Amino acid sequence: MDSPQRIELTAIGIVSTDVPPAQIGRRRRELISTITLDPALAPALTGLEEYSHLIVLFWMDRAPAMTSLMQRPRGDSTLPAKGAFAMRTRNRPNPIGLAVVDLIERVDNRLLVRRLDAYDGTPVIDIKPYDHYDVFTEIRVPSWSNSARGTPPA
Amino acid sequence: MDSPQRIELTAIGIVSTDVPPAQIGRRRRELISTITLDPALAPALTGLEEYSHLIVLFWMDRAPAMTSLMQRPRGDSTLPAKGAFAMRTRNRPNPIGLAVVDLIERVDNRLLVRRLDAYDGTPVIDIKPYDHYDVFTEIRVPSWSNSARGTPPA
Numbered sequence: 453m454d455s456p457q458r459i460e461l462t463a464i465g466i467v468s469t470d471v472p473p474a475q476i477g478r479r480r481r482e483l484i485s486t487i488t489l490d491p492a493l494a495p496a497l498t499g500l501e502e503y504s505h506l507i508v509l510f511w512m513d514r515a516p517a518m519t520s521l522m523q524r525p526r527g528d529s530t531l532p533a534k535g536a537f538a539m540r541t542r543n544r545p546n547p548i549g550l551a552v553v554d555l556i557e558r559v560d561n562r563l564l565v566r567r568l569d570a571y572d573g574t575p576v577i578d579i580k581p582y583d584h585y586d587v588f589t590e591i592r593v594p595s596w597s598n599s600a601r602g603t604p605p606a
Numbered sequence: 607m608d609s610p611q612r613i614e615l616t617a618i619g620i621v622s623t624d625v626p627p628a629q630i631g632r633r634r635r636e637l638i639s640t641i642t643l644d645p646a647l648a649p650a651l652t653g654l655e656e657y658s659h660l661i662v663l664f665w666m667d668r669a670p671a672m673t674s675l676m677q678r679p680r681g682d683s684t685l686p687a688k689g690a691f692a693m694r695t696r697n698r699p700n701p702i703g704l705a706v707v708d709l710i711e712r713v714d715n716r717l718l719v720r721r722l723d724a725y726d727g728t729p730v731i732d733i734k735p736y737d738h739y740d741v742f743t744e745i746r747v748p749s750w751s752n753s754a755r756g757t758p759p760a
Contacts, residue, residue: 534653
């Protein structure tokens, strides 16, 4: 690339949860959170409740500035370092978080969701329906992945 | 929200494909594209090739400015209008595209991928491994969804 291209986004809403940041990762599967959208955007949710699952993109605003392109997964000193794009770590050039969540309920500009591993107060930048073309069941993941070890992502 | 929060991203790479924009949607399943990362970021790809599938986030830089929060899916006049967040349309507040792709090959700072429905020259903003916690097979989608109609997303 000739020069890095700058892109500007606007938050569309915000995450609310009572669960403190230190517990978000390990309690991911049971987490219930609320996404409160900018009320002016409520019409853009029309029909979303016809889907069971959503993809939520959020801005990890408390991620420290990136210091290294590679890290040991979960800081585990027995594992070789892997690249930021090979992990779901917050340590990445653009700290965008992505979670596939269950949509429990929509009321006006509020969504109640399960499994959103975002801290309280996190800005949401996009919401998309999760559809059959996002589902691949024959996948390969490395032995150092969280899922291969039976633990939720960090 | 008190006031919209502005967020700044930097492109990490760029998409190359020979397929013209008008054919990208309908040829999605067979599309082979190259993602060329900023060479300085190549170490951040280390280990990515141990995954079979990736999630690619890209910036749909040729999307027209958003004019409406609701649209008829695929412009189909027989369908009621649905919200931007209930569809994968480019017509959304932050035009971020998301595709789950097959990783065919990685060579240095280049990834060869299948099924990336992004135009030639599109900026890439993040790459994440696709893992078991992204896979949900018991999902509900509405009858007006592309997938329910057997067509790829627009």
